[in-house]
Amino acid sequence: EAGVAQSPRYKIIEKRQSVAFWCNPISGHATLYWYQQILGQGPKLLIQFQNNGVVDDSQLPKDRFSAERLKGVDSTLKIQPAKLEDSAVYLCASSLRREGEQYFGPGTRLTVT
Amino acid sequence: AQTVTQSQPEMSVQEAETVTLSCTYDTSENNYYLFWYKQPPSRQMILVIRQEAYKQQNATENRFSVNFQKAAKSFSLKISDSQLGDTAMYFCAFMTYLGTYKYIFGTGTRLKVLA
Numbered sequence: 740e741a742g743v744a745q746s747p748r749y750k751i752i753e754k755r756q757s758v759a760f761w762c763n764p765i766s767g768h769a770t771l772y773w774y775q776q777i778l779g780q781g782p783k784l785l786i787q788f789q790n791n792g793v794v795d796d797s798q799l800p801k802d803r804f805s806a807e808r809l810k811g812v813d814s815t816l817k818i819q820p821a822k823l824e825d826s827a828v829y830l831c832a833s834s835l836r837r838e839g840e841q842y843f844g845p846g847t848r849l850t851v852t
Numbered sequence: 853a854q855t856v857t858q859s860q861p862e863m864s865v866q867e868a869e870t871v872t873l874s875c876t877y878d879t880s881e882n883n884y885y886l887f888w889y890k891q892p893p894s895r896q897m898i899l900v901i902r903q904e905a906y907k908q909q910n911a912t913e914n915r916f917s918v919n920f921q922k923a924a925k926s927f928s929l930k931i932s933d934s935q936l937g938d939t940a941m942y943f944c945a946f947m948t949y950l951g952t953y954k955y956i957f958g959t960g961t962r963l964k965v966l967a
Contacts, residue, residue: 742896772955781856781943781957782897795952830897837953838885843897 743844751850757819760847764833774830821851854879858958865934873929873961875944884948886927892940934965
């Protein structure tokens with residue numbers, strides 16, 4: 740089966756610019772996650788979707804970050820405007836059930852200059 | 853609040869030997885899950901092993917096994933017969949249900965297997 744796809748793989752932007760990341764989960768996986776992984780740290784959950792509804796966005800900086808999952812499949816994560824501290828790898832993951840194994844994508848490495 | 857601590861930032865082991873990675877966590881919940889994930893250099897994170905807190909038996913997956921001590925809130929990973937392909941970052945993760953499923957990852961242990 741195809742894995743979790745993410746694009747782009749790398750992105751460099753200047754501060755105050757906007758950026759969007761795309762994720763295509765494994766077919767049939769109802770739960771989708773976005774994580775932020777800052778260098779030297781573990782992944783931090785930003786937002787969790789169940790189908791196309793948000794079930795947890797408690798750690799999403801909502802003043803600048805937004806995410807959506809239209810039709811319960813693909814998802815996009817947007818940052819507007821970006822700050823230097825947003826430099827990180829953004830990981831997308833999906834799972835068949837919310838308590839089940841998470842399958843991770845390759846991540847998008849964002850550098851904000 | 854739930855926390856996960858991995859106190860060993862880096863470790864190394866000789867090929868074919870055994871190594872143990874430490875993880876401790878803090879929670880007031882009784883029902884939860886614990887995971888070890890592996891993140892090889894420039895590759896995707898994958899699940900190594902999973903443990904349900906209600907199960908007393910330690911989980912094993914081939915060369916990987918855990919020592920789950922619920923009372924001590926400890927969840928260590930043992931890798932037997934280490935192979936060069938085991939070189940990776942290893943993350944301990946905790947999940948519990950608090951109205952929704954909450955996931956917390958540790959800061960990781962970088963393991964290098966030496967030939």
